[in-house]
Amino acid sequence: MQGHHNKQTNKLVRKLVVIVLAMFGFGFAMVPLYDVFCDITGLNGKTATEAAQINESGIDTDRTITVQFISRTAKEMPWEFRPEIAEIVVHPGETKIIKFYAKNNTLVDMLGQAVPSVAPGRAANYFKKIECFCFEQQFLSGQEEVWMPLQFYIDAEIPTDVNTLTLSYTLFDISLSDKASQASTPEETAIVES
Amino acid sequence: MTTSTTDMAHDDHGYMATGIKRWLFTTNHKDIGTMYLWFAFIMFLTGGSMAMVIRAELFQPGLQIVNPDFFNQLTTVHGLIMVFGAIMPAFTGLANWMIPMMIGAPDMALPRLNNWSFWILPFAFTILLSSFFLGGAPNFGWTFYAPLSTTYSNGSTAFFVFAVHIMGISSIMGAINVIVTIMNLRAPGMTYMKMPLFVWTFFITAYLLIAVMPVLAGVVTMLLTDTYFGTSFFDASGGGDPVMFQHIFWFFGHPEVYIMILPAFGIVSTTIPTFSRKKLFGYSSMVYATSSIAFLSFIVWAHHMFTTGMPLIGELFFMYCTLLIAVPTGVKVFNWMATMWRGSISFEVPMMFSIAFVILFTIGGFSGLMLAMAPVDFQYHDTYFVVAHFHYVLVTGSLFSIYAAAYYWLPKWTGHMFNETLAKAHFWCSLISVNLLFFPMHFLGLAGMPRRIPDYALQFADFNMWVSIGGFAFGLSQLIFLAVVIKCIRGGEKAPAKPWDGAEGLEWTVPSPAPYHTFSTPPKID
Ligand code: HEM
Numbered sequence: 179m180q181g182h183h184n185k186q187t188n189k190l191v192r193k194l195v196v197i198v199l200a201m202f203g204f205g206f207a208m209v210p211l212y213d214v215f216c217d218i219t220g221l222n223g224k225t226a227t228e229a230a231q232i233n234e235s236g237i238d239t240d241r242t243i244t245v246q247f248i249s250r251t252a253k254e255m256p257w258e259f260r261p262e263i264a265e266i267v268v269h270p271g272e273t274k275i276i277k278f279y280a281k282n283n284t285l286v287d288m289l290g291q292a293v294p295s296v297a298p299g300r301a302a303n304y305f306k307k308i309e310c311f312c313f314e315q316q317f318l319s320g321q322e323e324v325w326m327p328l329q330f331y332i333d334a335e336i337p338t339d340v341n342t343l344t345l346s347y348t349l350f351d352i353s354l355s356d357k358a359s360q361a362s363t364p365e366e367t368a369i370v371e372s
Numbered sequence: 373m374t375t376s377t378t379d380m381a382h383d384d385h386g387y388m389a390t391g392i393k394r395w396l397f398t399t400n401h402k403d404i405g406t407m408y409l410w411f412a413f414i415m416f417l418t419g420g421s422m423a424m425v426i427r428a429e430l431f432q433p434g435l436q437i438v439n440p441d442f443f444n445q446l447t448t449v450h451g452l453i454m455v456f457g458a459i460m461p462a463f464t465g466l467a468n469w470m471i472p473m474m475i476g477a478p479d480m481a482l483p484r485l486n487n488w489s490f491w492i493l494p495f496a497f498t499i500l501l502s503s504f505f506l507g508g509a510p511n512f513g514w515t516f517y518a519p520l521s522t523t524y525s526n527g528s529t530a531f532f533v534f535a536v537h538i539m540g541i542s543s544i545m546g547a548i549n550v551i552v553t554i555m556n557l558r559a560p561g562m563t564y565m566k567m568p569l570f571v572w573t574f575f576i577t578a579y580l581l582i583a584v585m586p587v588l589a590g591v592v593t594m595l596l597t598d599t600y601f602g603t604s605f606f607d608a609s610g611g612g613d614p615v616m617f618q619h620i621f622w623f624f625g626h627p628e629v630y631i632m633i634l635p636a637f638g639i640v641s642t643t644i645p646t647f648s649r650k651k652l653f654g655y656s657s658m659v660y661a662t663s664s665i666a667f668l669s670f671i672v673w674a675h676h677m678f679t680t681g682m683p684l685i686g687e688l689f690f691m692y693c694t695l696l697i698a699v700p701t702g703v704k705v706f707n708w709m710a711t712m713w714r715g716s717i718s719f720e721v722p723m724m725f726s727i728a729f730v731i732l733f734t735i736g737g738f739s740g741l742m743l744a745m746a747p748v749d750f751q752y753h754d755t756y757f758v759v760a761h762f763h764y765v766l767v768t769g770s771l772f773s774i775y776a777a778a779y780y781w782l783p784k785w786t787g788h789m790f791n792e793t794l795a796k797a798h799f800w801c802s803l804i805s806v807n808l809l810f811f812p813m814h815f816l817g818l819a820g821m822p823r824r825i826p827d828y829a830l831q832f833a834d835f836n837m838w839v840s841i842g843g844f845a846f847g848l849s850q851l852i853f854l855a856v857v858i859k860c861i862r863g864g865e866k867a868p869a870k871p872w873d874g875a876e877g878l879e880w881t882v883p884s885p886a887p888y889h890t891f892s893t894p895p896k897i898d
């Protein structure tokens with residue numbers, strides 16, 4: 179009944195299947211697209227995963243910015259984890275070192291990973307970390323404790339209406355996950371190895 | 373449109389297997405349509421029973437019937453079944469039955485694929501439902517947000533993912549079939565702008581399906597690998613981002629809600645002209661409105677995510693785009709009203725459901741507009757107000773349109789008129805109970821009652837009791853429909869080829885019940 183339709187039909191079906199496959203691919207393409215978009219805009223509050231250069235552009239002593247520190251542990255992460263101070267007032271461009279305390283409260287060896295996030299998101303790209311424990315994974319044996327450094331400055335270009343920003347760290351237990359064997363991004367691997 | 377009648381003498385492929393084999397191996401669009409419709413109805417009753425348990429639990433504050441985890445499983449599976457098991461297959465069933473007859477085609481273009489699209493569906497839902505007995509069903513909501521569905525899942529993620537994959541493949545194959553049928557098998561003279569609006573809306577819906585079902589397949593695949601194979605698409609500890617899950621999901625999710633409403637627009641655009649005895653007002657504006665809704669549906673997804681901490685510019689963009697959808701939607705509503713204006717209207721049951729659709733769907737559209745305004749959505753988000761919104765658009769919208777369609781074409785399908793008294797009882801019972809069920813939910817939401825929680829504060833008790841009573845009444849009313857359909861199949865007044873005097877379209881040129889094969893030679897269309 180559809181003999182003369184067949185060729186036409188097959189052609190159309192092939193086209194439609196291509197659309198389906200392309201859209202399946204597009205779903206996955208949204209992952210890098212999203213990352214690139216957020217990298218450029220800093221919209222999701224993610225800070226750079228690489229160390230920033232030492233600030234050389236000088237300090238803007240006319241402005242002050244309050245930087246607040248929040249730390250929390252992910253669900254079922256038994257470590258203790260807190261910053262030495264809750265907030266600090268800095269001038270844009272000024273370099274500061276803050277220490278974070280971590281203690282493995284269990285009796286077994288564990289591996290932790292801290293993930294930073296900055297609010298408001300649009301300030302994230304101006305928060306420059308010269309050194310951060312979040313660039314590495316933390317290995318603590320049972321009951322071991324450690325003070326971990328964060329060295330940062332705020333880029334002087336930060337929009338003038340941002341007067342307070344909050345840096346929050348969430349500490350995850352990655353001892354058992356596959357992520358322990360591989361650092362989450364190539365840049366981080368490099369840092370761990372060096 | 374006048375046409376030649378079907379040439380039955382030419383029918384040399386009249387072989388029909390008997391018994392179960394007829395249904396297992398059938399490639400006939402009418403058989404497959406029938407199976408889709410029955411399957412959808414069975415799923416509707418299954419998902420409906422879950423809703424009854426949910427409403428029984430919420431009848432009073434406190435926990436009395438089910439524990440919170442099981443409650444979450446019920447809300448999740450209820451949502452999944454109603455979306456993927458009831459509404460979507462019912463529309464596919466209607467498409468199968470009616471599209472070939474409306475465009476003068478002998479069958480769907482890819483009959484074997486058609487058989488497969490249907491027969492994999494029962495497996496998908498068997499997998500999904502079996503998880504209840506194998507350690508617990510999905511409990512993370514039909515929106516399966518990561519990390520609820522990955523890190524914190526109860527072990528049901530694999531069942532869920534495979535079930536969704538199969539449902540997705542089924543919908544994609546069904547959609548390809550609809551597109552190929554419409555593009556290649558139209559009778560000579562049936563130009564695109566002569567196609568019934570019903571066919572147009574299914575055509576556009578099918579394109580939406582092939583565009584977004586693959587994205588759904590992608591996101592559940594990421595979920596699977598995050599849960600079982602150590603990837604970190606959505607896992608912050610490994611460099612991923614849980615908010616990205618919501619972006620990908622709603623990129624599928626919002627077009628999905630239009631997949632569930634565009635065919636409804638097509639149905640009432642068929643029934644309202646029939647019973648108003650007038651042509652559809654603004655046919656071509658309807659086609660363009662439908663297309664622009666479909667287009668806009670791709671750029672509004674983040675209105676589900678206003679509270680995730682988007683920057684102001686994002687909130688504004690998605691707010692304005694969403695509000696823009698009200699324009700083509702309004703065009704449609706006004707066109708239906710203009711069609712009825714000064715028509716000689718009669719109130720047969722399909723028309724009653726259609727008019728109820730127009731009014732109640734519009735209420736759902738209005739609550740949608742309220743939710744679309746970013747500043748106020750911070751209050752409404754994740755409350756019963758959202759539940760009220762989407763049940764108005766999906767139950768009194770999509771479901772009511774499906775009932776309108778079923779009553780409209782039952783005489784064509786079965787060859788008998790249905791029992792009008794019973795059908796009217798079904799309509800009135802449904803209409804009253806559905807509003808008792810969903811209208812107070814608006815107020816509950818505005819007063820701050822959160823959704824997806826098995827318990828609530830005392831001040832919500834009275835309204836919840838009324839809502840539950842409405843729920844039980846609505847559930848029971850649907851059994852009347854079952855009775856009407858069974859009676860109509862068994863017998864009843866013989867239906868003429870065209871039981872509705874104002875009806876137009878090729879499907880009314882063939883006898884009732886429609887013969888197993890129709891339009892083996894294409895009809896002529898002027
Ligand atoms: C005028 C058109 C519409 C507008 C402006 C609109 C707007 C919205 C908004 C802003 C939300 C998110 C609310 C929140 O979570 O805070 C929402 C939720 C929802 N809408 Fe609509 N909507 C419209 C039509 C529809 C239609 C036609 C359907 C389906 C047939 C639908 C189904 C849903 C569903 C299922 C949800 C809830 C999803 C969930 O979180 O589980 N909407 N709508």
Ligand SMILES: [Cu+2]
Binds near residue numbers: 625626629675
């Ligand atoms: Cu939406």
